[in-house]
Amino acid sequence: MNFLDYEDLPGLTLEKADNTPRGYHVPVLVDEVVALLRPAPGMLFLDGTVGGGGHSERLLEHGAEVIGLDQDTDALAEAGRKLARFGDRIRLVESNFRDAARVLEELGERRGLGGALLDVGVSSHQLDEASRGFALMKDGPLDMRMSQQTGSSAADLVNTLPVAELVRIFREFGEEPRAAQVASRIAALRTQHPFETTFDLAAAVSSVIPKTSGRHPATRVFQALRIAVNDELGALRDGLKEIPALLAPGARFGIITFHSLEDRIVKHFFRDRSQEWIDRPEWPEPRRNPDRLFRLLTPHPIDASVDEIRINPRSRSAKLRVVEKLADNQ
Ligand SMILES: C[S@@+](CC[C@H](N)C(=O)[O-])C[C@H]1O[C@@H](n2cnc3c(N)ncnc32)[C@H](O)[C@@H]1O
Numbered sequence: 001m002n003f004l005d006y007e008d009l010p011g012l013t014l015e016k017a018d019n020t021p022r023g024y025h026v027p028v029l030v031d032e033v034v035a036l037l038r039p040a041p042g043m044l045f046l047d048g049t050v051g052g053g054g055h056s057e058r059l060l061e062h063g064a065e066v067i068g069l070d071q072d073t074d075a076l077a078e079a080g081r082k083l084a085r086f087g088d089r090i091r092l093v094e095s096n097f098r099d100a101a102r103v104l105e106e107l108g109e110r111r112g113l114g115g116a117l118l119d120v121g122v123s124s125h126q127l128d129e130a131s132r133g134f135a136l137m138k139d140g141p142l143d144m145r146m147s148q149q150t151g152s153s154a155a156d157l158v159n160t161l162p163v164a165e166l167v168r169i170f171r172e173f174g175e176e177p178r179a180a181q182v183a184s185r186i187a188a189l190r191t192q193h194p195f196e197t198t199f200d201l202a203a204a205v206s207s208v209i210p211k212t213s214g215r216h217p218a219t220r221v222f223q224a225l226r227i228a229v230n231d232e233l234g235a236l237r238d239g240l241k242e243i244p245a246l247l248a249p250g251a252r253f254g255i256i257t258f259h260s261l262e263d264r265i266v267k268h269f270f271r272d273r274s275q276e277w278i279d280r281p282e283w284p285e286p287r288r289n290p291d292r293l294f295r296l297l298t299p300h301p302i303d304a305s306v307d308e309i310r311i312n313p314r315s316r317s318a319k320l321r322v323v324e325k326l327a328d329n330q
Contacts, residue, residue, distance in 0.1 A: 024078045025123040027054025028315040029256060032302050033117060036322045037252050039064035043114030046104075046246065048097030048239060051123045053079035060086040064114065069095045069103060071147035075123060096147070098238035104246060112248025119256040120236055122146065122226065124314065130198075136222045139199040144229045154225045158201060159194045163187045173233075173261065174224030181208045182221055198222075227261070236262055240269045244293055249327040252297070256320045263301065263319050270296055270323050294323035 033055055039045060041063030047056045050068030052075065059066050060083060068083070068090060070076050076092050083090045095103050097118060126146065127134050133143030133154060142155035158166065163183045170179035185208045186195070195201050205218035227233060247253060257263040272289075274296035279286040302322075304315035 024052035024125045025054060026312045026314070027052070027058075027119070028308070028312065028318040029302065029304055029320045030055060030058050032320055033254055033256075034058050034062065036297060036302075036320075037115045037117065037254055039115065044109070044111055046097075046100060046113050046116040046243065048100060048116065048118045048243070049120060050079045050092065051075050051119065052125065053082040055117055055119060056083060056090065059115075059117075060089055065089045066091070067104070067107065067109065068092045069097050069100065071096045072123075072126065073148055074125065074129075078125070094149075096235055098235045098242060100239065101242050101246060113243075113246050113251050114248060115251050116243050116247060116253045117255075118236075118239060118243075120232065120262055121258040133198055134222070134226060136198055136202045136216055136218050139197055142195055142198055142201055144226045146230050152229065154201070154229050155195050157225060157228060158186050159190050169228045170221055170224045172224070173227040174220035176220040176224060178209050223259070233261060233265060236265055240265070244273070244325065247325040249325055252322055252324045253294070254320055254322040256318050258317050258319075263321075266321050267301070270294065270321055274323060292326070294325055297322045297324055 037045070037059070039059040039062035043064045045056075045059050045064050045066045047059065047066050047068045050056050050066075050070045051072075053068065056066045056068050056079065066083075066086075066089065068076075068079055070079065070092075071094065073094060076094055080092055083092070091107065093103050093107070122134060126132050128138075129135075130138035130140035131143075132145075133140045142153065142158070144154040145151050157169070161169075163186075166183035166186060167179045170176040170182055176182065182205055185204055186201075189195070189204050195204070201221070202216070202218045205221045206216075209217035211217050243253060255266045257266055273291055273293040275289050276292060277286040278289050298321045301319035303320075304312075304318050309316045
C-alpha cells in the first residue's frame, strides 16, 4: 500500500523541493485524462470529485459541459471561483458521488453522460489545512470528515468504538501490523481523557509503534481512520454501481486512485464488466459474460510520468484506469 497522501503533505515537500506547486490542489495525470476521456463541445461530463476544479477546468477548456460534485463545501467554493468563467457550462453540486443518479435527476438532466471522472481520496487542501484534522504533522481537531455536514469524526470513532472494531479498521484500511497494540493503547488512554486533537492521537500511536523508517509511525493509523470516517471504499463501490448506468454508449469512465485498496476495487470491477467470456473449472466450455458493459482501455493502469512526479511528488502513487461503455448491441 502506498501512504504518500500523508508523506507528501505540501508543508513537508516544500522543505524538500522548492519547485513543488502550491495552491488548493494540483490535479494529477491531467493530460492523460484529457487524451483518454476526449472532451469536446456538446459532451456532458460528470466530475464526481471536482476538488479545486483542475480536471474540470481542462474538460471545460475543450468545450465540454461539466456537472461537478464534491462532498466538501471548501472544494465547491474553490471550484466555483476557478470555473466561474465557463458560465452555465459548469454546474456544481454538494454531494457524494455515490448519489450521482439522484443529483442528475434533480438537475432534470436526462442526457446520457459523455464521460465521467473520479479522482478519489483527499485533496492537498484537505491534507494541508490543520483545522480539517487529516494531518498528523499539524495539530488540529481530530476530525477528518470530507463532508463537514454529516457523519462521525475521527475523534468520535477513536473515543467510542469497541477495541475490536478499531483493530479491524487499522488492519483492513491501514494494513497496520500493530493494530491490536494501538487499539489497546487508545482504549486505555481514552478512559483518562478523550482524544481531541491530531497530536493526541499521533503521540498515542507513536508510544506503541517505534519509528523505523522516514515515515511517521502513525501514518497507517491516520490513513485507516480517514478511510473509515469517510466510508471511502463504500462510496467507491456505490459509485461503481451507480455511474455506469448514467453513461451513454461510447462514453468513457476514468478513475484515479491513490492507494492499493481503492485501485483493487476499480481494477476488479472494470475487469469483471469488460471481459467477453468467463471460464470456470466446473463448466464444459467458456460462457459469454452477462455483465459485460465496457471495453477496457487500460489493461495496465496509467502512472504519472517522471516529469510530473518531479513537479508534483503526490502524483507518484496515482493510477488511472479507463473503460468505454459498449453500445447495447455489442
Ligand atoms: C483528489 S481530490 C480531487 C481533485 C480534483 N480532481 C482537482 O482537479 O482539483 C478529491 C476530492 O474528492 C472529494 N471526494 C472524495 N470522495 C468523495 C465522494 N465519495 N463524493 C464526493 N466527493 C468526494 C474530496 O472532498 C476532494 O475534494
